[in-house]
Amino acid sequence: MFDQIAKQLFNDISDKVSAISSSDSNASSQVRAALESGLRKLNLVTREEFDAQQAVLLRTREKLELLEKKIAELETAQQAPQQPE
Structure with missing residues (x-):
């Protein structure tokens, strides 16, 4: 092409x-x-537009990683046996 x-x-x-x-x-x-x-x-695209989109992608990736970590923690907490108080 x-x-x-x-x-x-x-x-x-x-x-x-x-x-x-x-x-x-x-x-x-x-x-x-x-x-x-x-x-x-x-x-x-211009270099400025490329750099801006790259920064947005980086921030999005960081947020995604945090969400994945929180979900894993919640799943672990939910699967842990409940101890009677």
Whole structure:
């Protein structure tokens, strides 16, 4: 899949570059637009968004571990024989 996207991006850029004459002052902006268009198709996220999601995942994992521990403690307490008072 990655190879397919890379080939498509390369083809898009090649088409734009070959269509642009060397005297065209918009060449840089057209190539940049082609690159941005291709990269948008990749469904990428920014580093900041990735780091934020990673932090959320870490907090969620910590909460899950605490809940699992509490459940295990409750199950152990429930299974322990009740001693008469």
